[in-house]
Amino acid sequence: xxxxxxxxxxxxxxxxxxxxxxxxxxxxxxxxxxxxxxxxxxxxxxxxxxxxxxxxxxxxxxxxxxxxxxxxxxxxxxxxxxxxxxxxxxxxxxxxxxxxxxxxxxxxxxxxxxxxxxxxxxxxxxxxxxxxxxxxxxxxxxxxxxxxxxxxxxxxxxxxxxxxxxxxxxxxxxxxxxxxxxxxxxxxxxxxxxxxxxxxxxxxxxxxxxxxxxxxxxxxxxxxxxxxxxxxxxxxxxxxxxxxxxxxxxxxxxxxxxxxxxxxxxxxxxxxxxxxxxxxxxxxxxxxxxxxxxxxxxxxxxxxxxxxxxxxxxxxxxxxxxxxxxxxxxxxxxxxxxxxxxxxxxxxxxxxxxxxxxxxxxxxxxxxxxxxxxxxxxxxxxxxxxxxxxxxxxxxxxxxx
Numbered sequence: 001x002x003x004x005x006x007x008x009x010x011x012x013x014x015x016x017x018x019x020x021x022x023x024x025x026x027x028x029x030x031x032x033x034x035x036x037x038x039x040x041x042x043x044x045x046x047x048x049x050x051x052x053x054x055x056x057x058x059x060x061x062x063x064x065x066x067x068x069x070x071x072x073x074x075x076x077x078x079x080x081x082x083x084x085x086x087x088x089x090x091x092x093x094x095x096x097x098x099x100x101x102x103x104x105x106x107x108x109x110x111x112x113x114x115x116x117x118x119x120x121x122x123x124x125x126x127x128x129x130x131x132x133x134x135x136x137x138x139x140x141x142x143x144x145x146x147x148x149x150x151x152x153x154x155x156x157x158x159x160x161x162x163x164x165x166x167x168x169x170x171x172x173x174x175x176x177x178x179x180x181x182x183x184x185x186x187x188x189x190x191x192x193x194x195x196x197x198x199x200x201x202x203x204x205x206x207x208x209x210x211x212x213x214x215x216x217x218x219x220x221x222x223x224x225x226x227x228x229x230x231x232x233x234x235x236x237x238x239x240x241x242x243x244x245x246x247x248x249x250x251x252x253x254x255x256x257x258x259x260x261x262x263x264x265x266x267x268x269x270x271x272x273x274x275x276x277x278x279x280x281x282x283x284x285x286x287x288x289x290x291x292x293x294x295x296x297x298x299x300x301x302x303x304x305x306x307x308x309x310x311x312x313x314x315x316x317x318x319x320x321x322x323x324x325x326x327x328x329x330x331x332x333x334x335x336x337x338x339x340x341x342x343x344x345x346x347x348x349x350x351x352x353x354x355x356x357x358x359x360x361x362x363x364x365x366x367x368x369x370x371x372x373x374x375x376x377x378x379x380x381x382x383x384x385x386x387x388x389x390x391x392x393x394x395x396x397x398x399x400x401x
Contacts, residue, residue, distance in 0.1 A: 004177070004396040005168045007048060010142070014053040015110050019140030020045060020170060021157050021392075023147040024060035024078045024115075033081035037376060038149070043086050045146045045170035046113060050088065053110040057139055058082075059096060059119055059157045061150070067123030079115045090115055097122065097135040105139045119157045126155050133160030146170025148177070149377035151392030162395035169396055177393065179373035180384055183316045183352035184213055192312035194305070194336065196221030196319030197357070200244050204251075206318070209387040211255035211262070216308050218263045220297055220321030220332070227252070227264055233285060236270070238294040263308065267298030269322065269329060276326050296322030296329040305336050309349065315340055317353035318385060320361045334365040341367035354381035 022042040027034045049056045063073035076092050083090040089112075093104035096116035108114055116139075119125040124132025133156040137143075143165035145151070150158050151173075161167070169177065184191070191214040197203055200223045210217055219227055222239035229240050230248035255262045264285075270292040271280040282298040283289070301321075309315065317340070324330035343349035353362060354375030362368040375381040380390060 004393075005166075006174045007045070007144070007168060007171060010052075010168060013049070013142065016054050016142055017057055017105060017108075017140045018049050018054045018142045018144055019057050019059055019136065019161065019165065020049065020144045021059045021147045021150070021161070022046070022170075023149045024058075024075060024082070025062055025149075026078065026081070028077065031077050033078065036081060036085050039078075039082055039085045041172045041376065042146050042170065045144065045172060046082075047086055047088070048171065049144070050111050050113055054142075055105070055108040055110060056113045057105055057108075058090075058113065058115040059136065060115070060147070061120045061125070061155075061157070062118050063120070065118060065120050067120065067126065069121045070118075073118055073120070075115055075118050082113075082115065086113075088113065093117060095121070097132070097138075101139055119155070124156055126153075128154050128156050128160050130160065132156045133164060137161055137164040140165055143167045144170045145392055145396060146172045147392070148173050148375075148390075149380050151377075151390040152380040152383045152388070154391035158392040159395045162392075167396050173393075173396075175373070176375060176377065179352050179375070182350050182372070183314060184385070188313035188350060190215035190312050191314040191316070192216045192218065192308050194218040194220065194315065194317045194319070194321070196223070196321050196333075198222040198239060200226045200241055200248060203319075203382075204247060205386040205388075206382065207251050208254065209385065210316075211251060211260045212258045213387075214260055214316070216261040216263060216312070217255065218305055218308065218321075220265070220301075221319055221323075223319075224265050224297075225294055227262075228285065231264075234288055234290070235294060236288045236290050236292045238288070261308075263301075263304055265294070265297045266300040266304060268294040268301075269296035269298055269331070271295055271329075274323065274326065280328060295326075297332045302332050302335050305332075306339050309336070309339055309343055312349060315349055315351040315353075316385065317351070318355045318358055318382065320357055324357070324361045324364065330361070330364060333361045337362055337365040337367050341365075341370035344371055354378075354385075 065073040079092040193214040225240040230245040320333040351371040
């Protein structure tokens with residue numbers, strides 16, 4: 001992994017203006033933040049810098065205001081939520097550049113925290129316009145990126161700034177990068193990947209990359225049906241992308257060439273309706289009824305996953321094994337998650353997971369806190385698993401400066 005500087009490399013920063021890119025794109029209802037997870041993730045960086053008497057200037061985006069001010073996308077309500085989480089005052093300025101921002105920063109005292117208005121209120125943010133990046137940089141002496149979840153975007157506040165000011169990774173960014181290095185960068189082998197989700201079409205790049213990097217790949221969710229159908233198995237009325245049969249076959253061939261074992265469902269939980277309380281039963285994968293749909297993997301498959309979890313030293317996970325949103329089609333995902341958590345707690349497994357549905361499934365299983373690292377980064381996590389370069393991360397590396 002490329003070398004990057006962290007807060008440990010910052011010497012005396014008393015009185016220094018530190019521009020900190022954070023992810024405050026949090027869910028809001030009726031003007032109130034309903035989930036503070038992302039704020040909690042960046043709180044350690046904010047408070048550490050404040051405690052070191054830096055003048056902490058927060059940069060963030062919220063929503064999609066399309067390059068112009070939008071009261072519905074203002075960060076002002078978010079400032080109160082940040083204040084509540086970190087338990088110290090957070091000032092707010094109604095712009096992120098120009099005289100408004102300049103004056104607000106000039107009034108700061110050592111240790112103060114200031115949140116500037118939504119960077120996406122300016123078209124130069126998403127265009128990574130050098131002039132806009134320079135305008136942002138005028139309010140800082142040091143740049144800290146603590147927004148891994150936005151690192152797959154080459155925007156002015158996530159990438160451009162890193163070329164204009166001394167750049168460092170915040171604590172959340174540092175933890176994410178270190179965890180990802182353990183996951184696929186330089187992992188302890190064997191490495192097992194679990195990938196689920198509805199459609200192969202959304203994860204072709206992911207699967208193509210993983211089969212070259214892991215020792216075994218479990219494919220679950222609706223996408224497994226496409227692979228089963230490509231092998232000539234009947235999947236009834238299950239969700240299936242029959243037009244991607246050739247793609248599925250190509251991925252299986254790549255896996256075989258790379259020596260990656262692919263684990264597909266051996267049995268399945270089926271039902272005639274996808275709804276809570278629907279009658280369901282387990283069948284061998286060769287016996288799926290024509291009028292039924294596969295909604296979860298069965299106990300034989302779960303035991304196969306457990307077998308690989310016992311062999312593996314590293315696990316990377318993206319996507320549930322079944323339609324976990326509706327009971328009882330969450331059984332396999334919960335069973336696998338709890339077993340992975342057991343192995344992790346015992347010190348036998350490094351487990352890295354991410355993706356919205358994955359996080360929700362792990363929370364439902366009650367084990368999100370027990371895995372080595374659970375990423376809330378969404379698209380950035382997926383692009384990392386796909387093997388893509390993340391501009392916001394690349395800009396922090398020593399080679400970029």
